[in-house]
Amino acid sequence: MATSNDLLIKQRSVNKCLAAEGCSAANVHARMKTVYGEMCISDCAVRKWVRIFKREDPRETILCSGRPLSASVTAHGENVDCMIRANQRVKQKEIANAVGILKERVHHIVTTVLGYRRVSACWVPR
Incomplete structure (x- = not known):
């Protein structure tokens, strides 16, 4: 089973792809809700990420979450x-x-x- 962090990164990548296609935030959330069910991120988070992804070049957006692992x-x-x-x-x-x-x-x-x-x-x- 995937961890919650892995699931979040997957959902952000789906969000990024659908935002790049020009889908609205409501449409993105509805489509993600059918796939992920209760594990889907909130509507507010989807709207936030759609705004970010529409502002930036989709090829340069970083999808990882949390702190960087640079201080190993x-x-x-x-x-x-x-x-x-x-x-x-x-x-x-x-x-x-x-x-x-x-x-x-x-x-x-x-x-x-x-x-x-x-x-x-x-x-x-x-």
Whole structure:
């Protein structure tokens, strides 16, 4: 069975296709309701997405939902570790700007994944 996120992405793609064909929001929602039944997104959401899709070029619209998965631990862990080994006094904000991820993700990688802690403004292994 598909997860709710997968179902939402599928419904947005159907919404995108029907909006590109020039269907009205009410028509799109009615057609989606016959296919998805109770699992169909609301009329308000359909109208919102039809407005977005009609404004943009349909070939360039991104359909994924939720946060981007750019701050994966495995991809950035080595970069963060190299920065800390090069300068133990480096700040989390400097790491976040250099790597391009949020400061909270840097904190998670440094403390939980790499096992460092702050002692006298220096990162040291636990």
